[in-house]
Amino acid sequence: MEYIVGFSLAIVFCAAAAALGMDRERVFYPAVAIAVTSYYLAFTVSDGRGEVWLSELAIAAVFIGAAVLGFKREPWIALLALGGHGVMDAFHHLLVHNQGVPAAWPGFCGTFDVTAAVAAAGFMTLRARRA
Secondary structure, eight states, rough: OOHHHHHHHHHHHHHHHHHGGGSSTTTTTHHHHHHHHHHHHHHHHHOOOOOHHHHHHHHHHHHHHHHHHHHHHHHHHHHHHHHHHHHHHHHHHHHHHTTSEEEEEHHHHHHHHOOOOOOOOHHHHHHHHOO
């Protein structure tokens, strides 16, 4: 179920952002990538262990850094960060044992992130071809 919801929400989210013109702003997808990355940091509150916070912070720094680089230099890097975060979701449990992460989260977030990155790439490509 989490995969269906993640996929559906990403499609609706990206289509709505494109239809409303929100994704034309250079900051839009980098901000999305930073937002989805931050959830694991929020889950450390439930876990409560400092070493988990530091591990999650290190992982988040990679994706947030890529999102910022995408904003500053090349928007495609932000989409790679978003999609890469989705791939990382599949392996997150091997990297960090964050007990605050809901059981369905990796499947939902991974599906959302990868689907959103692919959909956004499609919308960006269509817009570039029309220009």
